[in-house]
Amino acid sequence: xxxxxxxxxxxxxxxxxxxxxxxxxxxxxxxxxxxxxxxxxxxxxxxxxxxxxxxxxxxxxxxxxxxxxxxxxxxxxxxxxxxxxxxxxxxxxxxxxxxxxxxxxxxxxxxxxxxxxxxxxxxxxxxxxxxxxxxxxxxxxxxxxxxxxxxxxxxxxxxxxxxxxxxxxxxxxxxxxxxxxxxxxxxxxxxxxxxxxxxxxxxxxxxxxxxxxxxxxxxxxxxxxxxxxxxxxxxxxxxxxxxxxxxxxxxxxxxxxxxxxxxxxxxxxxxxxxxxxxxxxxxxxxxxxxxxxx
Amino acid sequence: xxxxxxxxxxxxxxxxxxxxxxxxxxxxxxxxxxxxxxxxxxxxxxxxxxxxxxxxxxxxxxxxxxxxxxxxxxxxxxxxxxxxxxxxxxxxxxxxxxxxxxxxxxxxxxxxxxxxxxxxxxxxxxxxxxxxxxxxxxxxxxxxxxxxxxxxxxxxxxxxxxxxxxxxxxxxxxxxxxxxxxxxxxxxxxxxxxxxxxxxxxxxxxxxxxxxxxxxxxxxxxxxxxxxxxxxxxxxxxxxxxxxxxxxxxxxxxxxxxxxxxxxxxxxxxxxxxxxxxxxxxxxxxxxxxxxxxxxxxxxxxxxxxxxxxxx
Numbered sequence: 001x002x003x004x005x006x007x008x009x010x011x012x013x014x015x016x017x018x019x020x021x022x023x024x025x026x027x028x029x030x031x032x033x034x035x036x037x038x039x040x041x042x043x044x045x046x047x048x049x050x051x052x053x054x055x056x057x058x059x060x061x062x063x064x065x066x067x068x069x070x071x072x073x074x075x076x077x078x079x080x081x082x083x084x085x086x087x088x089x090x091x092x093x094x095x096x097x098x099x100x101x102x103x104x105x106x107x108x109x110x111x112x113x114x115x116x117x118x119x120x121x122x123x124x125x126x127x128x129x130x131x132x133x134x135x136x137x138x139x140x141x142x143x144x145x146x147x148x149x150x151x152x153x154x155x156x157x158x159x160x161x162x163x164x165x166x167x168x169x170x171x172x173x174x175x176x177x178x179x180x181x182x183x184x185x186x187x188x189x190x191x192x193x194x195x196x197x198x199x200x201x202x203x204x205x206x207x208x209x210x211x212x213x214x215x216x217x218x219x220x221x222x223x224x225x226x227x228x229x230x231x232x233x234x235x236x237x238x239x240x241x242x243x244x245x246x247x248x249x250x251x252x253x254x255x256x257x258x259x260x261x262x263x264x265x266x267x268x269x270x271x272x273x274x275x276x277x278x279x280x281x282x283x284x285x286x287x288x289x290x291x292x293x294x
Numbered sequence: 295x296x297x298x299x300x301x302x303x304x305x306x307x308x309x310x311x312x313x314x315x316x317x318x319x320x321x322x323x324x325x326x327x328x329x330x331x332x333x334x335x336x337x338x339x340x341x342x343x344x345x346x347x348x349x350x351x352x353x354x355x356x357x358x359x360x361x362x363x364x365x366x367x368x369x370x371x372x373x374x375x376x377x378x379x380x381x382x383x384x385x386x387x388x389x390x391x392x393x394x395x396x397x398x399x400x401x402x403x404x405x406x407x408x409x410x411x412x413x414x415x416x417x418x419x420x421x422x423x424x425x426x427x428x429x430x431x432x433x434x435x436x437x438x439x440x441x442x443x444x445x446x447x448x449x450x451x452x453x454x455x456x457x458x459x460x461x462x463x464x465x466x467x468x469x470x471x472x473x474x475x476x477x478x479x480x481x482x483x484x485x486x487x488x489x490x491x492x493x494x495x496x497x498x499x500x501x502x503x504x505x506x507x508x509x510x511x512x513x514x515x516x517x518x519x520x521x522x523x524x525x526x527x528x529x530x531x532x533x534x535x536x537x538x539x540x541x542x543x544x545x546x547x548x549x550x551x552x553x554x555x556x557x558x559x560x561x562x563x564x565x566x567x568x569x570x571x572x573x574x575x576x577x578x579x580x581x582x583x584x585x586x587x588x589x590x591x592x593x594x595x596x597x598x599x600x601x602x603x604x605x606x
Contacts, residue, residue, distance in 0.1 A: 103573075
């Protein structure tokens with residue numbers, strides 16, 4: 001028999017990681033109206049920035065998260081300012097913007113690759129597993145889930161209560177009207193890119209601490225993260241929460257199903273791809289219909 | 295490898311990727327479809343060829359079946375995918391390509407991680423010079439056929455309808471052009487050509503492995519098309535040649551100059567920067583979209599010129 005409690009817990013872990021990574025993508029996608037493939041590289045850069053602070057400066061993981069957030073956020077902001085904003089101002093099509101984001105991804109990924117010779121790096125902090133009832137957990141996983149929950153609450157508060165959150169929602173749903181209402185749309189978009197890239201970095205550090213860090217850290221995760229974004233409804237933060245856990249569940253149940261069907265578990269990553277394609281074909285607006293207020 | 299063999303190898307690659315570029319040009323340049331999963335159809339052609347050739351099927355059957363299967367896969371993908379917005383289409387087809395790669399990587403019939411050997415069309419002779427020349431001949435015949443097909447198509451009424459749909463779907467539909475049908479046909483033909491290139495690629499190299507079909511291949515082709523000039527068939531061939539020569543050039547340079555960074559990383563960084571530069575400052579590519587050329591237009595043009603000359 002399968003250990004369902006473990007499967008559910010693992011789904012929460014996977015879902016939390018995807019959620020943290022996807023929040024930034026879904027917000028920038030909703031605001032700038034194009035899928036930023038370089039989001040993957042913000043995760044990888046964040047992981048490296050975190051490694052630098054935690055291992056090379058020896059300042060520990062908490063500071064690593066802060067620094068990763070700020071560093072990747074700044075890079076995200078600069079990338080938007082330097083590449084995507086000028087492109088959009090010149091009337092680039094969505095296809096051009098997508099290609100530009102992939103090209104930016106090449107530049108970042110291979111700069112990192114050149115700097116590190118593609119050798120994987122590991123955080124030295126080890127997380128020994130312990131049992132909570134029937135479930136085997138590690139401290140890192142608990143932190144990951146706590147972070148995702150906190151992030152959800154903070155983002156909820158930010159989106160509903162604060163001026164910035166309201167401005168983000170207004171800009172996403174109607175930029176012209178937002179501009180006419182006196183919202184500084186350009187500034188809102190820049191702030192969103194900063195937060196989005198920063199959150200991607202947090203996900204990157206978690207991923208790096210859980211497995212390893214190498215230049216493909218982000219790209220390995222980007223399609224599941226896209227699946228979360230699309231399933232949740234583009235720009236829809238609440239949808240993303242639901243979608244992250246659905247995909248987490250699907251992956252973890254899927255692995256068990258694959259194993260019992262005698263198929264290779266390398267298909268695990270494909271589960272998210274299949275969900276992604278089915279969502280796009282059946283209901284491209286994703287779960288957004290359940291979360292209209294967002 | 296001597297310099298001559300190396301140059302011939304580059305020419306083979308230019309031919310193969312030229313075919314893929316033409317197929318992407320048909321889809322993106324003329325029909326406006328963002329196919330970010332080009333490698334899926336390239337893979338289909340290559341693996342069909344590989345699997346059939348292992349069963350001892352003659353090469354022309356392998357190529358033809360590869361092209362047909364790629365076309366069918368393209369058509370099947372196009373049914374659900376073409377209703378989608380450009381960004382959704384791009385992501386969906388990209389994911390489809392990754393799924394195909396996962397399948398050939400995991401399943402034994404496709405050789406799994408280690409891939410499989412493919413019997414070449416031309417027997418390996420003692421001279422790899424002749425082997426390459428034979429391949430160049432064959433591949434460039436196919437390239438020429440593809441070029442002529444796409445060129446004729448682009449200038450035909452059919453191609454003009456396609457461009458109209460690219461520019462304004464609603465307007466074209468209002469004039470009675472069935473956009474879904476045009477797009478599906480462009481996608482199918484494009485996939486067939488990519489499958490052809492895949493088969494040629496597999497037999498030239500003599501093996502296939504899943505690692506040859508990373509999403510990177512798709513983006514290389516995109517770089518070639520955007521650099522050369524979408525909707526211009528000469529342009530995309532120029533793009534294919536430039537990117538391929540640059541790609542190999544940096545590999546040669548590294549033997550003579552000690553670079554501080556790994557040349558393959560440097561290549562990607564430069565490609566990335568190049569494509570952003572092009573999108574910013576010359577989005578139409580090196581060569582602009584070719585004018586539509588038809589007999590009627592030409593005779594109208596001549597007539598106007600002769601009237602002008604008489605008047606002066």
